[in-house]
Amino acid sequence: MSNTTSQEGLVDIDGLADRLGVGERFVRRLVEERRIPYLKIGRLVRFDLGEVEAWIGSKRIEPTGPVVVDRHRRLRR
Secondary structure: OOOOOOOOOEEOHHHHHHHHOOOHHHHHHHHHOOOOOOEEEOOEEEEEHHHHHHHHHHOOOOOOOOOOOOOOOOOOO
């Protein structure tokens, strides 16, 4: 985790939720579970967008190979 903030600055929970396209509740859960990098300034929670982008990049799962789909098989619910 970097000690400096990115050029884009800091955002709050609502701003990060909007940027990621998720709900505030999801972001709050990530913070509560300490699964996302964040800053605590007094009672305020803020996110460095550069650190969040790096965190997202670290979560990327690369494909292992081609996926074979059996078109004759139906999914059952």
